[in-house]
Amino acid sequence: xxxxxxxxxxxxxxxxxxxxxxxxxxxxxxxxxxxxxxxxxxxxxxxxxxxxxxxxxxxxxxxxxxxxxxxxxxxxxxxxxxxxxxxxxxxxxxxxxxxxxxxxxxxxxxxxxxxxxxxxxxxxxxxxxxxxxxxxxxxxxxxxxxxxxxxxxxxxxxxxxxxxxxxxxxxxxxxxxxxxxxxxxxxxxxxxxxxxxxxxxxxxxxxxxxxxxxxxxxxxxxxxxxxxxxxxxxxxxxxxxxxxxxxxxxxxxxxxxxxxxxxxxxxxxxxxxxxxxxxxxxxxxxxxxxxx
Amino acid sequence: xxxxxxxxxxxxxxxxxxxxxxxxxxxxxxxxxxxxxxxxxxxxxxxxxxxxxxxxxxxxxxxxxxxxxxxxxxxxxxxxxxxxxxxxxxxxxxxxxxxxxxxxxxxxxxxxxxxxxxxxxxxxxxxxxxxxxxxxxxxxxxxxxxxxxxxxxxxxxxxxxxxxxxxxxxxxxxx
Numbered sequence: 001x002x003x004x005x006x007x008x009x010x011x012x013x014x015x016x017x018x019x020x021x022x023x024x025x026x027x028x029x030x031x032x033x034x035x036x037x038x039x040x041x042x043x044x045x046x047x048x049x050x051x052x053x054x055x056x057x058x059x060x061x062x063x064x065x066x067x068x069x070x071x072x073x074x075x076x077x078x079x080x081x082x083x084x085x086x087x088x089x090x091x092x093x094x095x096x097x098x099x100x101x102x103x104x105x106x107x108x109x110x111x112x113x114x115x116x117x118x119x120x121x122x123x124x125x126x127x128x129x130x131x132x133x134x135x136x137x138x139x140x141x142x143x144x145x146x147x148x149x150x151x152x153x154x155x156x157x158x159x160x161x162x163x164x165x166x167x168x169x170x171x172x173x174x175x176x177x178x179x180x181x182x183x184x185x186x187x188x189x190x191x192x193x194x195x196x197x198x199x200x201x202x203x204x205x206x207x208x209x210x211x212x213x214x215x216x217x218x219x220x221x222x223x224x225x226x227x228x229x230x231x232x233x234x235x236x237x238x239x240x241x242x243x244x245x246x247x248x249x250x251x252x253x254x255x256x257x258x259x260x261x262x263x264x265x266x267x268x269x270x271x272x273x274x275x276x277x278x279x280x281x282x283x284x285x286x287x288x289x290x291x292x
Numbered sequence: 293x294x295x296x297x298x299x300x301x302x303x304x305x306x307x308x309x310x311x312x313x314x315x316x317x318x319x320x321x322x323x324x325x326x327x328x329x330x331x332x333x334x335x336x337x338x339x340x341x342x343x344x345x346x347x348x349x350x351x352x353x354x355x356x357x358x359x360x361x362x363x364x365x366x367x368x369x370x371x372x373x374x375x376x377x378x379x380x381x382x383x384x385x386x387x388x389x390x391x392x393x394x395x396x397x398x399x400x401x402x403x404x405x406x407x408x409x410x411x412x413x414x415x416x417x418x419x420x421x422x423x424x425x426x427x428x429x430x431x432x433x434x435x436x437x438x439x440x441x442x443x444x445x446x447x448x449x450x451x452x453x454x455x456x457x458x459x460x461x462x463x464x465x466x467x
Contacts, residue, residue: 043456044456047459049424051408064341067312
């Protein structure tokens with residue numbers, strides 16, 4: 001029941017219309033007992049908001065909230081399926097700038113490697129031995145001067161280190177075929193290196209060992225040959241010295257013009273031009289494809 | 293986080309006509325309710341739009357008679373989410389700033405009351421608006437705001453006491 005301690009709760013429920021008829025009557029009777037309760041109730045009633053007509057707020061664009069049957073119209077599923085489109089496959093760009101740079105770098109390295117290989121091969125092939133002299137001391141066979149040993153004998157003599165094969169100068173030096181100054185101390189025959197090579201008289205090991213020798217070593221060999229020949233001549237007067245004739249071949253000096261010297265590297269011009277032509281053709285083709 | 297109201301029932305369907313009637317009857321009320329609290333027309337419009345969108349999506353589950361309650365519930369929670377997102381407590385008009393301009397005329401008293409209501413927190417403000425403007429019972433307000441009936445009663449009474457004290461203070465100042 002309403003009293004001095006709980007009248008506020010009753011008053012608030014009263015203005016909120018949460019009391020039944022009996023309770024409302026009780027509140028109204030309580031207010032009449034003292035004037036201060038009437039004032040209190042009036043104050044509570046002032047806290048109640050009353051929506052007046054001039055305060056009416058209407059929502060704008062209410063039309064967009066309405067729903068119409070047309071809005072629910074949907075397409076036939078078969079027709080919808082006919083509208084589907086497959087997504088075009090994404091084309092991969094193969095030649096990105098980085099990839100292009102990398103491939104060019106690889107191509108350049110490849111060209112350099114091929115060039116070096118060609119240079120080495122050409123050096124071996126074109127390197128001409130001016131004089132190959134052998135001083136073979138053979139006790140069993142007596143041979144006359146300027147006679148070429150049979151191939152098996154030469155091999156045998158090479159194997160037992162009694163023969164000295166000498167390459168006088170590098171390839172790029174012109175060798176005078178008639179200049180016998182190197183061979184003057186002993187009788188040297190002309191040997192065609194290529195001929196020997198083709199006839200397997202000089203194997204590749206010997207060539208490589210000769211190739212690796214420096215000019216100073218070659219000169220040392222010359223001196224050795226001279227001394228050996230002189231010793232042989234003095235000691236064995238009666239013995240016939242078999243000298244393998246050396247054949248001189250004139251080197252094609254025009255090839256020198258076709259070589260390209262880059263630092264210490266010597267590259268065959270024709271091969272290099274061929275490679276550059278191929279690379280330029282490849283780049284041109286790539287460019288055309290890119291433009292397309 | 294919006295909690296689905298308990299008045300969603302299966303096997304009940306709202307027709308287009310019923311939905312449009314709901315728009316006619318409740319859109320202004322929901323809009324007013326949100327606008328009074330958020331004080332932002334755009335936000336209020338978006339919330340109303342979303343509330344009706346949800347009603348349309350769930351039209352087969354919501355009973356037409358409970359559509360109003362559903363709309364208010366959805367709108368209220370959307371508004372709370374919005375306020376949390378913006379982390380703003382709307383105190384547009386300070387009560388004390390307007391204190392000097394108080395007169396005892398009814399229109400000015402109403403402005404004073406509105407200013408005082410603006411100083412309440414969103415929950416208290418929502419309770420006052422739902423009770424006074426929309427005439428919901430404690431139970432209905434509890435359903436909308438996910439509160440128990442006793443909680444609604446306590447919170448609402450606390451809000452009214454604050455308003456009463458403010459009004460008393462102003463009356464003393466003007467006297």
